[in-house]
Amino acid sequence: MKKGLIALATGSFALGFAEFLVMGIITNIAAGVGVTVPEAGGFISAYAVGVCFGTLILVFGHRIEPKRLLMAFMLLCCAGNAMAALAPDAATLTVARFISGMPHGAFFGTAAIAAKAMAEKGRENQAVAVMVLGQTLANTLGVPFGTLLAGLVSWRAAFVFVAVWALMSFALIGKLVPRIGAVADAGLAGQFRFLAKPGPWVVLAAVLLGNTGIFCWWSYVSPWLENFGGWAAAALPALLVLAGxxxxVGSQLGGRCGDLLSPGRAAAIGQGIACAAMLLIFAFSGSMITSAALMFLCCVGLFFPSSPQQLAMVEVGAGGGEMIAGACVQVAFNGGNAIGAQIGQAVLSTGAAYNAPALAGAPIAATAAVLLLAYARLFEPAYHHR
Structure with a gap:
């Protein structure tokens, strides 16, 4: 079981690297393809849109054994990032980012089912948290490494790295993940039957709004650290290690909290942490020490809800909709990513300082926390205890 979960984590590492890499090297990419930093936020949005469209793969692939699907997603990840590394202009890079995003939600939706199937009873949240750990490690080690690589070699070299990593993950999943039966075939309409009830929509709205709020600020974390926190560009790799x-910490705390309480309650706690952190970022982040500390706290809140929200949606989709439900979390996550980046861009385009997007995002994240508390109280018992 542990080896299989580690293999899944290598896949989530590749996708986490691909997703968050641009935030760390957005200045390098903007200069490389001749656009402004706010305009380069479009590369973040293109990835997120690819996540949304890529989920459709599961509509037609749900009968395929999860292991084979996971391997196919790694090949698509490799292709998209290889194209990004070779992109001659902004338009091609936008397309490459779209392709890179396509396997993201589908992978996490499928991997959550695989992790749950491999987990010991009562430790499902922690098993999913191990799978998600790869995504968090991508931020701790991968993105800082990519930022360093972009500075020493080229931003293109960072995309080459993630393409090669995806190939390695393809091999590990093939070797270490056991065969798991495909989900129940509920037919085309049956995969979406769970959406007829309000509970799943409350969770998805919370995921969307929670990440919209956080990514208003996080999408521009590098220029925020430099222009508002007072850090030198050379310190960014180390600071991104701190963020990761x-x-x-947030991912593992969220997994344990989800097993002790419930997925909905645990996710609400995480969103509350993120909201409080962004208010503090707006008010107190104008120094090197406070900017680093508050960045760490907000990143705890960013990933605290990850495994609880993923497992909550797998629970509501039981009976044939598990894959679609799990993938919908990543669609909502990256939808929030895209919207948040655009809101942050709009705020910065007014000439506001780099702490202003945090203030814009805080009430949006607070709304997400309220929605998750409502889900835990009104809807969750029907799914979590069945």
Whole structure:
């Protein structure tokens, strides 16, 4: 079981690297393809849109054994990032980012089912958290490494790295993940039957709004650290390691909290942490020490809800809709990513300082926390205890 979960984590590492890499090297990419930093936010949005469209793969692939699907997603990840590395202009890079995003939600939706199937009873949240750990490690080690690589070699070299990593993950999944039966075939309409009830929509709205709020600020974390926190560009790799450490702490705390309480309650706690952190970022982050500390705290809140929200949606989709339900979390996550990046861009385009997007995002994240508390109280018992 542990080896299989580690293999899944290598896949989530590749996708986490691909997703968050641009935030760390957005200045390098903007200069490389001749656009402004706010305009380069479009590369973040293109990935997120690819996530949304890529989920459709599961509509037609749900009968395929999960292991084979996971391997196919890694090949698509490799192809998209290889194209990004070779992109001659902004338009091609936008298309490459779209392709890179396509396997993201589908992978996490499928991997959550595989992790749950391999987990010991009562430790499902922690098993999913191990799978998600790869995504958090991508922020701790991968993104800082990519930022360093972009500075020493080229931003293109960072995309080459993730393409090669995806190939390695393809091999590990093939070797270490056991065969797991395909989900129940409920037919085309049956895969979406769970959406006829309000509970799943409350969770998805919370995921969308929670990440919209956080990504208003996080999409521009590098220029925020430099222009508002007072850090030198050379310190960014180390600071992104700190941010990734916060994500690891949040992910593992969220998994344990989800098993002790419930997925909905645990996710609400995480969104509350993120909301409080962004208010503090707006008010107190104008120094090197406070900017680093508050970045760490907000990153704890960013990934605290990850495994609880993923497992909550797998639960509501039971009976044939598990894959679609799990993938919908990543669609909502990256939809929030895209919207948040655009809101942050709009705020910065007014000439506001780099702490202003945090203030814009805080009430949006607070709304997500309220929705998750409502889900835990009104809807969750029907799914979590069946």
């Amino acid at each position: 450490s916060g994500m690891i």
